Amino acid sequence: MKTQLEINHLNHAFMMEDGKAVKIFQDLNFKVKKAEIVAVVGRSGSGKSTLFNLISGLLAPTAGEISLGKKPNGEEGSIAYMLQKDLLLPWRTILENAVLGIELQCNVVAADRERALSMLARYGLTEFAYAYPHALSGGMKQRVALTRTLLSDPSVVLLDEPFSALDYETRLMLENDVIQLTQTEGTSVILVTHDIDEAIAMSDRVIVLGGRPANITLEEQIILSVDGPRNAVTARGAPEFHQYHARIWDALRASDVAHAAVEGGSS
Ligand SMILES: Nc1ncnc2c1ncn2[C@@H]1O[C@H](COP(=O)(O)OP(=O)(O)OP(=O)(O)O)[C@@H](O)[C@H]1O
Ligand SMILES: [Mg+2]
Numbered sequence: 125m126k127t128q129l130e131i132n133h134l135n136h137a138f139m140m141e142d143g144k145a146v147k148i149f150q151d152l153n154f155k156v157k158k159a160e161i162v163a164v165v166g167r168s169g170s171g172k173s174t175l176f177n178l179i180s181g182l183l184a185p186t187a188g189e190i191s192l193g194k195k196p197n198g199e200e201g202s203i204a205y206m207l208q209k210d211l212l213l214p215w216r217t218i219l220e221n222a223v224l225g226i227e228l229q230c231n232v233v234a235a236d237r238e239r240a241l242s243m244l245a246r247y248g249l250t251e252f253a254y255a256y257p258h259a260l261s262g263g264m265k266q267r268v269a270l271t272r273t274l275l276s277d278p279s280v281v282l283l284d285e286p287f288s289a290l291d292y293e294t295r296l297m298l299e300n301d302v303i304q305l306t307q308t309e310g311t312s313v314i315l316v317t318h319d320i321d322e323a324i325a326m327s328d329r330v331i332v333l334g335g336r337p338a339n340i341t342l343e344e345q346i347i348l349s350v351d352g353p354r355n356a357v358t359a360r361g362a363p364e365f366h367q368y369h370a371r372i373w374d375a376l377r378a379s380d381v382a383h384a385a386v387e388g389g390s391s
Pocket of ligand 1: 166169171
């Protein structure tokens, strides 16, 4: 299948005030295929958000290459990034916030606003379309941020803990929306989550990031036997679910232990 995003020999270091460089990534390599969902899990501070900042171009890597495949219509691929903190602009209404991603690329037309409104309606936010962000709860703001991310028709979507402030039912609904987006539009998704169940339920592949500099300590192709179509609910009932959970859990624990050893050794 076609590769949509390719990361080759990625290195990144942050310069500290004392002049020392802290290496976050050294020779990180991976690919994401078209319409694939890849979950990235790893302890806090392992470099997940930094990886997204590099892929989206907010940060320039110290070395290495990040390349994007073309869209099916031949246009250059594009990335939409939903930051870990929602970052709605307080002076714009919810609808104006939702169409911001499109506005940054081109002019917003009536059809875009209609699409935004119907997505907001789906997320129970119709009556807030002309309200300002301060009137919304954390979970509602996350839904607006997700609307904004998905509306710009990206070829690759980066979601940094997009569902953490949501109740379980809303979470399942949005998980399914993302799964569906990959199936209908061929969009590729990289999802950072601390929730192992969510990583397995949503993804084709789970990557565990660990160590300092961070690298891939485990890569699991997720194949689940479900009756009927796979979705966020049926996936969780698959017989293979617990086995994947145990393997990812072990890899996370192992990288925690390794990290503690490094920290302990350096103090
Ligand atoms: N701008 C920066 N300058 C210096 N160090 C940074 C900067 N941004 C991140 N770091 C460091 O890089 C490491 C990785 O941070 P990052 O935010 O990518 O972790 P994360 O995996 O997203 O963690 P979390 O799960 O808590 O969101 C951390 O040690 C962090 O302190
Ligand atoms: Mg982070």
